[in-house]
Amino acid sequence: MSLPRRQIDLFLRLTKTGIARQTSQRLLGWGWWLIEPLAMISVYALIFGGLLGVSRVSRIDAYPLFLACALIPWRWFNLAALRGGAALTQNASLLTSMPVSRDAIVLSEQAAVGVQGLTGLPVLAIFMVVYDCVPTWNLLFVPIPIAIMVLLAVGVGYLMCPLSVIIPDVANAWSVSMRVVWFMSPGLYSLEQFPERWRELYSLLNPFVGIFEGVRRPVHDGLPPLWGPLGASFVWAVIAFVVGRWVFKRLSPVCIRML
Amino acid sequence: MSDAKQSEVVIECRDMGIWFTRGSRRTMLRQAMRRAFGRTVPEDSRFWALRHVDVDVRAGVRLGVCGSNGSGKTTLMRVLSGIYGHDEGIIDRREGTMSLLSLGAGISHHLSGRDNIYLLGSLNGLPRDQITELYAEIQDFCELDDDVLRTPVRYYSNGMRTRLGFAIVAFITPDVLFLDEIMAVGDTTFRSKSAAKLQELARRARCVVICSHDIGFLKRHCDEAVWLHEGVVRASGDAVPVLNEYADFAISARQVS
Numbered sequence: 001m002s003l004p005r006r007q008i009d010l011f012l013r014l015t016k017t018g019i020a021r022q023t024s025q026r027l028l029g030w031g032w033w034l035i036e037p038l039a040m041i042s043v044y045a046l047i048f049g050g051l052l053g054v055s056r057v058s059r060i061d062a063y064p065l066f067l068a069c070a071l072i073p074w075r076w077f078n079l080a081a082l083r084g085g086a087a088l089t090q091n092a093s094l095l096t097s098m099p100v101s102r103d104a105i106v107l108s109e110q111a112a113v114g115v116q117g118l119t120g121l122p123v124l125a126i127f128m129v130v131y132d133c134v135p136t137w138n139l140l141f142v143p144i145p146i147a148i149m150v151l152l153a154v155g156v157g158y159l160m161c162p163l164s165v166i167i168p169d170v171a172n173a174w175s176v177s178m179r180v181v182w183f184m185s186p187g188l189y190s191l192e193q194f195p196e197r198w199r200e201l202y203s204l205l206n207p208f209v210g211i212f213e214g215v216r217r218p219v220h221d222g223l224p225p226l227w228g229p230l231g232a233s234f235v236w237a238v239i240a241f242v243v244g245r246w247v248f249k250r251l252s253p254v255c256i257r258m259l
Numbered sequence: 260m261s262d263a264k265q266s267e268v269v270i271e272c273r274d275m276g277i278w279f280t281r282g283s284r285r286t287m288l289r290q291a292m293r294r295a296f297g298r299t300v301p302e303d304s305r306f307w308a309l310r311h312v313d314v315d316v317r318a319g320v321r322l323g324v325c326g327s328n329g330s331g332k333t334t335l336m337r338v339l340s341g342i343y344g345h346d347e348g349i350i351d352r353r354e355g356t357m358s359l360l361s362l363g364a365g366i367s368h369h370l371s372g373r374d375n376i377y378l379l380g381s382l383n384g385l386p387r388d389q390i391t392e393l394y395a396e397i398q399d400f401c402e403l404d405d406d407v408l409r410t411p412v413r414y415y416s417n418g419m420r421t422r423l424g425f426a427i428v429a430f431i432t433p434d435v436l437f438l439d440e441i442m443a444v445g446d447t448t449f450r451s452k453s454a455a456k457l458q459e460l461a462r463r464a465r466c467v468v469i470c471s472h473d474i475g476f477l478k479r480h481c482d483e484a485v486w487l488h489e490g491v492v493r494a495s496g497d498a499v500p501v502l503n504e505y506a507d508f509a510i511s512a513r514q515v516s
Contacts (some may be wrong), residue, residue, distance in 0.1 A: 002499075006384055020369040097364030098382055099341040122424040167293050168284075251295045253344045257279055258291065 010225065011104050011111070019085075034120040037075060041068050041123070048188050058190050062131035062220065068124050070187035073146060074208070076117030077153045078178055084157020085107045087166050088252065092259040098149035102252050106161055110154050124219055138218040141225050142232035145214025148230065148237045152207060155240030156240025165258055186212055191226075203229035209237035267434055268353070269466050270316035270339055275348035277338055278305040301326040308334045309490045312348070316435065316466050323481030325505050327512070328489040332470045336437045336489055339468060364424075371425050372408035372415070379427040393430050401426035402449070402458070422449060429456040436464035440471055472505050 023030055045064040049055040083090075087109040106244035128135065129196060164170040185208035186194070193204055203209040203226070212232030214225035267355040280290035282304060289448040290300045290359075303487045316322055316339065324332045336342045340351065340516055365382045366375050380390035398408060412420060438457075461467045461480060471477055477484060477498065486494045486508075494501045 006381075009387055010381045013310075013378045015379060016374065017367045017370055020367065020374070073291075084463070094365050096337070096342060100382055166288050251291070254291045254295045257343060258287065 007101060007104060010101070011108050014104060014108035015074025015111040015115070018109050019115055022112065022116065030119065033116050034123060034124050037068070037120050037123050040075070041071055041127075044071065044188065051178065054098075054189055058193055060125070060190060062238050063125075065127040065131050065133065066190075066216065067188065068127050069219050070118075070185070070208075070212040071119035072124060073149050073211055074182060074185075074187060075217055076113065076120060076146075077149050077156075079116065080110050080113040080150070080153035081156040081160060081178075082171070082174065083113050084154065085171070087157070088161050088165050088255055088259065091183065095256055102248075102256075106157060106248070107154070108130055110150075110157055113153075124215075130217065130223055133203055133220065134222065136222040137217070138224050141218050142215055145211045145225060145230060145233070148207075148214070148233050149211045152211075152233070152237035155242070155244035157239070158244030158248040159173075161248055162255045163247070165255040166251065167202075175212045181208065185209065189192060200228075207233040209233070266320060268315045268351075269318050270314075270353070271349070271351040272312060272314040272316075272339065273349045274472060275312040275314075275338065275345050276310040276312075276452035277334060277343060277345045277349055278307045278442055280304055281306045286305055294478055307490055309338065309487075310327045310347075312487075312492055313476070314339070314485055314492070317483075318465050320483055321467045321469065321481045323484040323502065325472070325477060325484060325502060326487035327471075327509065329489075331485055331490045333439060335485075336439050336468065336470050340435075354482050366412060366420065366424055367415040367487055369411060372403055375420055376408075376427055377422075380431070383433065384429070385431060388458065397426045397430055400429065400452070401441065418446065425453050427455075429453070431445040431460075432463045434465045436460065436467045438467065438471075458462065462484055462490045473508065474502050474509075478502050 023032075028035070041064050044067050047058075049063035054060070060066050065087070071253055084106055088095065089100070090109070091105050095102065097107065128131075128138070132137045159169060160174065187208070191199065191203070191209060191213055208227065210229035210231070214230045214233070217225050219221040280287045280294075280300065282290075287332050288305060290304050314322075316333070323336060326332050331455075334343065336368065338345050338350065365379050367378060370378060373394075376394060377387065377390050379394075381387075385393075399404075402488065403419060403423060407415075412423070415423065438461075458480070469477060469481060479499040481502075483496065484491055484498040484505075486495075486501050486505040488508075494504050
């Protein structure tokens with residue numbers, strides 16, 4: 001068997017293992033992948049949309065759908081970065097007992113999360129039906145921000161992977177900083193609520209502006225994505241991938257000896 | 260010169276050394292960063308697990324690696340098979356597929372026995388079709404029925420897990436096979452079956468490196484041997500004299516202690 005075919009075969013098997021790790025011990029298995037985002041959207045919609053009145057103040061229609069457009073890619077990114085980042089420690093016994101490709105290990109974790117992330121997309125469809133959103137051709141743009149988000153997550157996963165072996169506190173620091181980034185990104189509120197003079201800079205510096213708006217505008221508003229912020233997100237994703245891959249390549253041989 | 264010594268060298272290892280950092284977590288972090296970015300790590304922070312190691316793995320030769328605990332046997336296997344990089348010297352690998360087999364390595368407790376057969380096959384470079392062809396033979400060998408193989412491995416007894424792990428690795432044919440403390444396993448019946456399978460496996464592979472504390476096993480199965488002591492090669496050459504020398508050393512060390 002040729003090397004690429006062997007690598008693909010191995011990658012698919014490891015992906016299956018990654019999926020099994022998430023589903024095999026649960027009675028509802030894959031069902032949790034739908035229940036979890038639905039529950040999170042409901043809680044956020046109730047608190048921010050209902051109690052705090054964010055949707056009323058900002059005049060946002062179909063607030064749960066508005067939230068879902070950000071929360072679903074956000075959850076995907078967060079899981080991918082976390083699980084990708086833990087790939088070396090999770091597979092320590094395998095990596096120290098078999099000459100197996102470290103890239104295959106990291107990417108298969110990302111792919112397993114990708115399958116889980118894709119199950120969030122039907123949740124978007126459910127909310128579109130519930131809120132009578134008429135699909136437009138602009139929906140065809142949705143894979144673009146999703147692909148950018150995946151590239152960003154892979155890059156961050158690569159970066160976190162060796163760092164979390166060398167510095168165990170990385171996982172804690174990550175979860176704290178991710179909470180901050182979530183509230184600093186237009187997930188619960190709209191981009192229009194941000195002061196206009198800072199909006200452009202904000203869109204350039206925060207990669208999630210382009211990603212959230214890239215999903216939200218086609219799904220919630222029936223409009224094409226904002227190409228400027230989406231371009232900035234793409235640049236951030238490329239930087240994250242290049243830096244993450246470089247750090248992974250430099251540090252992972254050292255990390256293997258520390259597992 | 261014996262035939263073994265004339266045969267083609269598959270892995271050549273010259274003056275090889277590998278070191279690890281030791282100390283507090285903070286020291287290890289600092290040294291890991293220095294090392295990763297090409298800066299020199301102070302000699303007093305280094306722990307040389309292996310140094311000045313010269314080993315040739317030859318086609319058609321079964322090489323035994325012996326030595327007391329902490330002598331560097333497993334590290335040597337990991338370096339030769341490419342799991343660890345080395346820090347000094349040269350390692351020249353001239354073969355394609357290498358498998359380091361240690362029992363239970365790679366088995367996922369979340370997957371069923373059946374899926375683990377496919378996973379371990381893939382990890383060892385077997386294509387899916389070939390695993391499917393071998394499946395019935397593997398199942399027959401590990402003596403686990405369909406219902407058991409559909410069950411997640413975390414519900415298996417230790418004996419069942421060992422049999423499954425051994426059965427999968429026993430059907431792989433790499434060019435270079437590294438056996439890290441894999442001997443005959445299981446109950447009396449399975450033990451003789453696994454011993455026979457191990458011999459067949461060693462015959463099928465182009466060359467075999469066996470790491471073990473069992474001197475008798477190494478004498479029976481190896482043509483050449485390397486005795487490692489505190490990270491350096493204490494003796495190497497034809498198996499029987501090297502293993503006898505190590506056995507004498509081990510006995511005298513035990514008497515002294």
